[in-house]
Amino acid sequence: MKLSKILMTAGAAALLAGAASADPITLRIQTHYATEHPTGKRLAEFVDDVQTMSNGDITIEMFYSSSVVATTETFDAAINGILDCDATGGAYQTGKNPAFQFVGDIMGGYDTPWQQYSWLYHGDGYAAAQELYNAQNMQLIGWSIYGQESLSSSKPLAGFEDLKGWKFRSPPGMETEIFQELGASPIVMDFTEIFTALETGIIDGADASGLANNVGLGLYDIVKHATYPGFHSMPSDHLACNLDVWNGMTETQRRIIDTAWQKLAFQIALYNEKANSEAAAALTEAGVTLYNWSAEDRAAFRKAAQVAWEDWGTRSPEAGAILESHKTYLKALGLLN
Numbered sequence: 001m002k003l004s005k006i007l008m009t010a011g012a013a014a015l016l017a018g019a020a021s022a023d024p025i026t027l028r029i030q031t032h033y034a035t036e037h038p039t040g041k042r043l044a045e046f047v048d049d050v051q052t053m054s055n056g057d058i059t060i061e062m063f064y065s066s067s068v069v070a071t072t073e074t075f076d077a078a079i080n081g082i083l084d085c086d087a088t089g090g091a092y093q094t095g096k097n098p099a100f101q102f103v104g105d106i107m108g109g110y111d112t113p114w115q116q117y118s119w120l121y122h123g124d125g126y127a128a129a130q131e132l133y134n135a136q137n138m139q140l141i142g143w144s145i146y147g148q149e150s151l152s153s154s155k156p157l158a159g160f161e162d163l164k165g166w167k168f169r170s171p172p173g174m175e176t177e178i179f180q181e182l183g184a185s186p187i188v189m190d191f192t193e194i195f196t197a198l199e200t201g202i203i204d205g206a207d208a209s210g211l212a213n214n215v216g217l218g219l220y221d222i223v224k225h226a227t228y229p230g231f232h233s234m235p236s237d238h239l240a241c242n243l244d245v246w247n248g249m250t251e252t253q254r255r256i257i258d259t260a261w262q263k264l265a266f267q268i269a270l271y272n273e274k275a276n277s278e279a280a281a282a283l284t285e286a287g288v289t290l291y292n293w294s295a296e297d298r299a300a301f302r303k304a305a306q307v308a309w310e311d312w313g314t315r316s317p318e319a320g321a322i323l324e325s326h327k328t329y330l331k332a333l334g335l336l337n
């Protein structure tokens with residue numbers, strides 16, 4: 001009996017020693033957000049959470065404002081070992097595979113961050129997306145979603161009809177196709193050109209960011225109309241790590257990173273919900289008109305979006321598979337007939 005206890009104690013000690021002897025790791029992660037941006041601040045909390053929960057076993061070097069490579073090159077830098085992880089977003093990688101559109105910004109699909117998160121964690125989204133990432137030798141850890149974006153305009157945007165002939169700054173990709181289908185005139189331009197283009201009348205409005213972020217950018221010093229709550233775009237940022245680096249971690253290390261990222265995702269969605277509500281109240285008081293589109297007009301936008309979805313779904317087998325996953329889940333939520 002005493003011998004068995006001695007052996008059990010020795011075995012337990014060996015396990016603890018093995019766990020304690022896991023090699024400490026340092027992860028080099030790049031984000032496009034600045035340290036003072038609300039998401040940049042949440043990322044700093046993520047770094048602290050990981051380092052604290054791991055008792056120093058994991059150190060993170062976070063490179064803000066795309067200080068190592070350009071934002072669009074972050075994913076490749078992680079693949080090639082210049083970085084270990086990418087904290088930008090999948091939508092930047094549609095050139096690698098059109099399927100990244102459906103993990104970056106589905107456009108007109110889900111109404112809230114919580115619905116979109118639920119596809120990832122409670123639909124088959126995580127498995128569907130992971131196959132796409134693993135094919136690039138990357139591991140998707142998770143998303144962060146700050147919520148629906150708002151359109152800003154010098155003209156009223158009360159509904160579907162107001163989009164006819166509306167000239168606005170648009171990011172490249174699927175969005176331009178959807179708005180062209182609706183009769184608008186999207187103009188792809190760099191983010192930094194928005195203000196001059198608005199002031200000179202080259203464009204009538206812009207798709208920039210969420211309502212609170214747009215306030216911070218100073219857009220409503222120039223234009224006095226906006227859609228809120230948004231409906232057209234809800235981009236998801238990601239944390240994706242080099243697959244060899246991820247597989248080289250212990251299960252404990254992986255669990256800590258996953259748990260800390262899910263906390264970050266929750267806090268980002270909560271923070272922006274509060275910030276957008278406060279911004280809406282302040283803008284209304286300041287005379288900016290906010291438009292909450294009707295169910296009918298939202299349905300018209302989603303119908304136009306589906307035309308673009310189906311086209312993008314034909315562009316690669318992975319795009320088709322992830323699109324079908326979204327459609328099945330959207331139907332289950334009652335968002336798609």
